[in-house]
Amino acid sequence: MKQRCFYCSNPATLLCDFRLGLPFGERLRHIDGTEYDVTTIDKPAHTCNMPLCREHAEYRGWLHVNAGKNSHFDSYDYCPEHQGMVDTGAPVMQESEAERLRRVVVANAQRRLMRERGAVRSPPPPPEQGKLF
Structure with missing residues (x-):
């Protein structure tokens, strides 16, 4: 079965390339005893991968x-959930955290689509400070 775009029924020809994080390589220790995660260059970065x-x-x-x-050459594309965002400074993480x-x-995208279709109403805006008293 061919993958469909998450936002419509058209065939998905792209995946979202927003970088969620970098693959975990190993933990190293500074001289002062603090530990930190190091990425590996053997694996590609963890990306959103939303079909689009x-x-x-x-x-x-x-x-x-x-x-x-x-x-x-490959195109670099973002899904509507990541449009306008910057993915520099992505943290080092395990595959389970990226998943x-x-x-x-996906849950945020589903909620946004439901609001746009009228299935779920957005919460009312909070009252202004002057109207509280």
């Missing part, structure tokens, strides 16, 4: 994949 059609993807540019004879973040993004 061209209509719902925010185009961010091109990426050159240098793989010898298999070198190619949990992907589920959170």
Whole structure:
């Protein structure tokens, strides 16, 4: 079965490339005893991977994949949940944490779609301070 765009019924031709985090490599220790996580270059970064059609993807540019004879260009796209966001400074994390973040993004997208369709109402705005008293 071909994957469909999360936001409509069109075929998904893209995946969201927003970087959630970097793969965990190992823990190192400073001379003072503090430990820190180090990423590995053997694995790609953890990305959102929300299936998208061209209509719902925010185009961010091109990426050159240098793989010898298999070198190619790939587009860099974000889903509506990550449009306008910056993914620099992504933390080092385990795959399980990245999967949990992907589920959170899907849940937020589902709530937003339900609000847009009128299935769920947005909470009323809080009263202004002057109207409280």
